[in-house]
Amino acid sequence: INIQGNDENFIQSLRAERNVFAILEGDYVVKAIYSFSHKQYLCFVQEYMIGGDFCSILADYDRLDEIIVKFYAAEILLAIDTLHQRGIIHRDLKPDNILLDSAGHVKLADFGLSEIGIQHKSFIRDKTEEKVSTTVQHEMEEFGVEDTQVKEKVELNIQNGRKQAQKEEKKMRIVGTPDYIAPEILNGVSISNPSVDWWSFGVIIYEFIVGIPPFNDETVPKIFEKIKNRELEWPEIGYEEDMMSPEAYDLINRLLDLDHNTRLGANGVDEIKNHPFFKGFNWDKIRSIK
Secondary structure, three states, X not given: OEOOOOOHHHHHHHHHHHHHHHHOOOOOEOOEEEEEEEOOEEEEEEOOXXXXXXXXXXXXXXOOOHHHHHHHHHHHHHHHHHHHHOOOOOOOOOHHHEEEOOOOOEEEOOOOOOOOOOOOHHHHXXXXXXXXXXXXXXXXXXXXXXXXXXXXXXXXXXXXXXXXXXXXXXXXXXXXXHHHOOHHHHOOOOOOOOHHHHHHHHHHHHHHHHOOOOOOOOOHHHHHHHHHHOOOOOOOEOOOOOOEOHHHHHHHHHHOOOOOOOOOOOXXXXXXXXXXXXXXXXXXXXXXXX
């Protein structure tokens, strides 16, 4: 990775990924063997994942049979839970970051967003205008709203506040991949709850079964609007060929809850494990399957 000329956010992202690698051990994370710097480059040496990533797999197969989705969804679930048990939220789960090892088992990669804050520009704008409003209110109470000079000062404060907000919006960007971002991040409500990963998990399962992400659209703003309004199309539900099973539908539907407090998984991973979609699944022997 060429770090010359990159901004501080990028450097922090690299440090975050390095810190996660230092914390994590186990079967569900792509292992970092070591890192070193060479001139302006920062180099990560990681284990070779011969199975590739699920983005490539979906490009080859379009979509996956539900029986296959069930197995890999179970492994992804356990991988996410492994992170959460260590106090780590991935925040950028997507098929590109889900890889397969030589035995065909799932491992997660790319932890650059897992330890840094994600801020949405509307959140910055709201906070700036809130600050301006507080200042205006204080001045109006102190001097009286009828004073012409105060009115002019109030208007000037508001204009300056909006200009500052616009400057901040240019500096800030949404970090992550549009199709998989949870609505609470877009709305500036929360960036640090484990449920953001369970939302992405629901999007991924939908994409595995259907072939495209549920909120897919031509532009990023349109994708964000669909996410915030939960606008998605469901395939036919049933047990016929090319249909989504009722169990898969219910699982995805509950994972894609706009309220992160009531979203499936908000009360712990067991409520996802116990969902009918995974009925009869042997969680203890999943890694022994070849």
